[in-house]
Amino acid sequence: MNMSTRQSGYYTVLENKSIDDAVFRVAVAWKHATPPKAGQFFLIKPRRSSVLLGRPISVAHYDGRSVHFLIMKLGAGTRELAETGEGEELSMIGPLGNGWADFLPGVPQNGKPIAFVSGGLGCAPLMYFAEEPAIRSFPSFHFYAGFPTASPQLTGMITALPMPAHKLIVTTDDGTDGEKGFITDALNAGDYAAVFSCGTPAMLKTVAAICGKAGTACFISTENRMACGVGACLGCTVRTVYGNKRCCTDGPVFNAMEALFA
Ligand code: FES
Structure with missing residues (x-):
């Protein structure tokens, strides 16, 4: 199987664990020779489901035998996923889309580190990207993680990455962990060769503006709603130049300098 080859099938749940009140982690057995690329996603729903469409979920980790997803309980589809038990099957289409590393050749090697900037569960695809050996070609990487409120479990997962960030900066909207405020307030984009970011559209717009002002390369993973996942329904439009x-x-990863924000 080629890394980007799309698969459609049923995958066995090896673990489904609550991370906190809102977030859970699902690990499914990976039955293919090569893992998904960091940044790619799957459309996922339980094999027996009341919802028509799978939910788009990015890969958060690959451990050699299973692919891990971090999922927030937001609606019927994700609540069904949260209740899926070990040994049950998920219907999955993917891996879909491009990956973060596709953009690394365009990042200047100017002696500066690179930065990951996440909002909420946007940390998940960036945690997987942190496992990418190619990012070690940069002097270091810094992880900026913003959360609405303290999330010791997610922060702990970032801290425990197989190849940890050289610097971790945490902010919370309510000041319960790290600096109080938005993660974008902490970012000095001029310090970096490139910024890779995943979060809300408003956050990505701000990150892109900060990087644009600093002349720093910036790549964003958009979180549009999706239906078909294969380019057929035109329901996930991203406006670009x-x-x-x-x-x-x-x-889902785009060059932020080419994206047009609302
Ligand atoms: S979800 Fe992208 S075209 Fe259908």
């Missing part, structure tokens, strides 16, 4: 793109097949 090159016209409308599809988040599911042209993204």
Whole structure:
């Protein structure tokens, strides 16, 4: 199997564990020769489900035999996933889209570190990217993680990465961990060769503006709603200077300097 080859099938749940009140981690047995790329996602739902469409979920980790996802309980589809037990099967389509590392060749090797900037569960695809050996070609990488409120479990997972960030900066909206405020307030983009970011559209817009002002390369993973996931329904449009793109097949990672924000 090629890394980017799309698969559709059933995958066995090896573990489904609550991380906190809102977030859970699902590990599924990976039955293919090569793992998904960091930044790619799957459309996922339980094999027996009341929802029509799988939910788009990014890969958070690959441990050699299973692929891990961090999922927030937001609606019927994700609540069903939260209740899926060990040994049950998930219906999954993927891996879909491009990956963070596809953009590394365009990052200047100017002696500066690179930065990951996440909002909330946007830390998940960046944690997987942190496992990418190619990022070690930069002097170091710094992880900026913003949360609404203290999330010791997610912060602990970032701290425990197999190749930990050289510097971890945490902010919370309510000041219960790290600096009080938005993670974008802590970012000095000029310190970095490139910034890779995943979070809300408003946060990505701010990150792109900060990087644009500093002249720093910036790559963002958009979190559009998706239906088909294969470029057919045009339901996941991302506006860019090159016209409308599809988040599911042209993204989800885009050069922020090419994206047009609302
Ligand atoms: S989800 Fe259908 S085109 Fe992207």
